[in-house]
Amino acid sequence: xxxxxxxxxxxxxxxxxxxxxxxxxxxxxxxxxxxxxxxxxxxxxxxxxxxxxxxxxxxxxxxxxxxxxxxxxxxxxxxxxxxxxxxxxxxxxxxxxxxxxxxxxxxxxxxxxxxxxxxxxxxxxxxxxxxxxxxxxxxxxxxxxxxxxxxxxxxxxxxxxxxxxxxxxxxxxxxxxxxxxxxxxxxxxxxxxxxxxxxxxxxxxxxxxxxxxxxxxxxxxxxxxxxxxxxxxxxxxxxxxxxxxxxxxxxxxxxxxxxxxxxxxxxxxxxxxxxxxxxxxxxxxxxxxxxxxxxxxxxxxxxxxxxxxxxxxxxxxxxxxxxxxxxxxxxxxxxxxxxxxxxxxxxxxxxxxxxxxxxxxxxxxxxxxxxxxxxxxxxxxxxxxxxxxxxxxxxxxxxxxxxxxxxxxxxxxxxxxxxx
Amino acid sequence: xxxxxxxxxxxxxxxxxxxxxxxxxxxxxxxxxxxxxxxxxxxxxxxxxxxxxxxxxxxxxxxxxxxxxxxxxxxxxxxxxxxxxxxxxxxxxxxxxxxxxxxxxxxxxxxxxxxxxxxxxxxxxxxxxxxxxxxxxxxxxxxx
Numbered sequence: 001x002x003x004x005x006x007x008x009x010x011x012x013x014x015x016x017x018x019x020x021x022x023x024x025x026x027x028x029x030x031x032x033x034x035x036x037x038x039x040x041x042x043x044x045x046x047x048x049x050x051x052x053x054x055x056x057x058x059x060x061x062x063x064x065x066x067x068x069x070x071x072x073x074x075x076x077x078x079x080x081x082x083x084x085x086x087x088x089x090x091x092x093x094x095x096x097x098x099x100x101x102x103x104x105x106x107x108x109x110x111x112x113x114x115x116x117x118x119x120x121x122x123x124x125x126x127x128x129x130x131x132x133x134x135x136x137x138x139x140x141x142x143x144x145x146x147x148x149x150x151x152x153x154x155x156x157x158x159x160x161x162x163x164x165x166x167x168x169x170x171x172x173x174x175x176x177x178x179x180x181x182x183x184x185x186x187x188x189x190x191x192x193x194x195x196x197x198x199x200x201x202x203x204x205x206x207x208x209x210x211x212x213x214x215x216x217x218x219x220x221x222x223x224x225x226x227x228x229x230x231x232x233x234x235x236x237x238x239x240x241x242x243x244x245x246x247x248x249x250x251x252x253x254x255x256x257x258x259x260x261x262x263x264x265x266x267x268x269x270x271x272x273x274x275x276x277x278x279x280x281x282x283x284x285x286x287x288x289x290x291x292x293x294x295x296x297x298x299x300x301x302x303x304x305x306x307x308x309x310x311x312x313x314x315x316x317x318x319x320x321x322x323x324x325x326x327x328x329x330x331x332x333x334x335x336x337x338x339x340x341x342x343x344x345x346x347x348x349x350x351x352x353x354x355x356x357x358x359x360x361x362x363x364x365x366x367x368x369x370x371x372x373x374x375x376x377x378x379x380x381x382x383x384x385x386x387x388x389x390x391x392x393x394x395x396x397x398x399x400x401x402x403x404x405x406x407x408x409x410x411x412x413x414x415x416x417x418x419x420x
Numbered sequence: 421x422x423x424x425x426x427x428x429x430x431x432x433x434x435x436x437x438x439x440x441x442x443x444x445x446x447x448x449x450x451x452x453x454x455x456x457x458x459x460x461x462x463x464x465x466x467x468x469x470x471x472x473x474x475x476x477x478x479x480x481x482x483x484x485x486x487x488x489x490x491x492x493x494x495x496x497x498x499x500x501x502x503x504x505x506x507x508x509x510x511x512x513x514x515x516x517x518x519x520x521x522x523x524x525x526x527x528x529x530x531x532x533x534x535x536x537x538x539x540x541x542x543x544x545x546x547x548x549x550x551x552x553x554x555x556x557x558x559x560x561x562x563x564x
Contacts, residue, residue, distance in 0.1 A: 034442065357497035359475050360450065363538075367443040375474055389476055389496060418450055419498060 025050040036369025039404045044348045044395035046239050056302035086297035093304045095225040103250040103284040108216040109139040111235030111250035116143040118260045126152035131179035133158040135188045138378040140214045165191030165340035176207035187217035190379045191340030192348035198229045222316040243303035247296030257283035264289040315398045319347030322396040329409045347396035356419035358392035364415040433530045453501030459494035472547030475500045481555045519556040
């Protein structure tokens with residue numbers, strides 16, 4: 001069964017999951033910080049890892065480690081099977097047409113840079129327009145700025161409507177008519193907005209615009225189906241999806257990948273090398289120069305198994321319920337600004353208090369064991385547009401509980417008194 | 421100059437030792453920050469901006485008639501204002517030679533700031549110290 005294209009219309013399904021029991025799978029959640037039990041609410045920056053992922057990585061190094069591909073010996077065969085098995089697992093996770101459409105990267109950032117430096121560099125010309133949105137993370141903005149400066153392309157932005165964090169799509173067809181490529185985020189890492197990527201990609205496709213989706217905030221939290229979204233590229237990071245750091249994924253539509261030039265040169269990505277010329281391997285290998293992060297891929301495989309065993313619909317529903325509980329309580333604070341308060345939002349909650357700087361709040365919350373993020377969240381232009389220097393951000397995941405939301409609010413209210 | 425500057429570095433270290441934990445020490449920093457005289461809005465300009473801090477920081481130094489400096493600085497965050505207050509205790513009213521001879525490390529170590537500030541905050545603190553020393557060095561290089 002294919003998950004729905006958009007992730008805002010999910011049926012309620014999470015009644016059957018014992019969320020508190022899942023916490024036992026995460027050794028780090030037993031840490032105390034400054035003599036208080038850890039309340040980890042920085043999941044939009046990085047998720048924690050279940051024992052199953054830690055074990056998979058350790059087992060790989062203890063039993064299977066060798067270099068992949070072309071090895072003649074047993075361990076190389078095992079490592080290759082583990083690595084290519086992980087690629088198949090990712091393809092299934094994203095409902096890609098085949099595993100040849102899955103490129104392993106270091107993370108979302110590298111995936112986006114790969115598209116900018118291969119497909120886009122090869123196909124865009126001076127005067128062409130790259131369409132982005134005003135809520136992009138720096139990693140889905142700066143690579144396009146660098147490319148645009150290099151080739152003389154222009155950037156255009158789908159605007160946001162205001163504090164509610166919605167994209168203003170009233171000019172979308174006009175903007176698409178002027179664009180060659182659209183790159184946008186699935187979920188805003190600052191405001192928690194869930195963008196209607198399937199609808200937007202369909203309209204882009206009708207206009208002949210190539211589409212890139214930044215799924216860093218969605219891939220570990222909700223069903224993400226590349227065929228239902230019908231995008232050309234989609235990138236996510238392992239470390240935000242319960243997997244290891246340093247591993248990520250770029251999905252690319254097969255016909256585009258085949259026509260694209262390689263990204264970096266080196267081993268693994270070639271078929272035949274002579275002193276003055278080389279013939280390149282086929283996708284996905286031509287985009288994976290050098291020895292890949294095999295252990296990372298193995299850990300990611302275990303992470304995706306773990307998430308699917310819970311069910312991504314249920315995880316999203318749980319994130320939403322915690323975010324709603326937090327937003328309802330936050331809204332009681334006089335003068336607070338909460339961003340992205342729209343229907344169907346995700347588990348990322350950003351806010352600004354009138355009397356306390358976000359950095360001060362986060363520092364004092366940390367003294368009480370509550371891990372928040374404060375700052376610009378790699379969203380400097382967005383914060384400038386909203387007219388704030390920094391926000392405090394709580395971002396929830398399936399191992400967070402209602403009691404932790406209440407603790408966060410209690411700590412926030414007590415800390416706030418110091419600044420009034 | 422504001423009353424809090426009556427506190428010497430030694431008294432500050434004593435106060436820090438007296439406070440039981442870092443939650444109380446941060447609370448003390450916040451109180452110091454609240455007493456920091458604010459910069460005028462017109463002084464919060466790019467020329468006075470200290471980069472390398474997560475919070476916004478502005479800093480200017482005025483030479484006095486006895487060859488020392490009056491330091492004025494401000495931030496949009498209270499803990500950073502508190503750190504600025506500590507820097508004023510170390511550097512305010514000193515000559516360029518005295519400023520250039522002290523990188524603050526000994527005081528930060530006695531306060532435990534070297535271990536208890538986050539790495540990004542330490543970078544910010546060092547950016548402020550670098551700015552103070554750069555302004556002092558520039559005044560030595562350019563005789564008035």
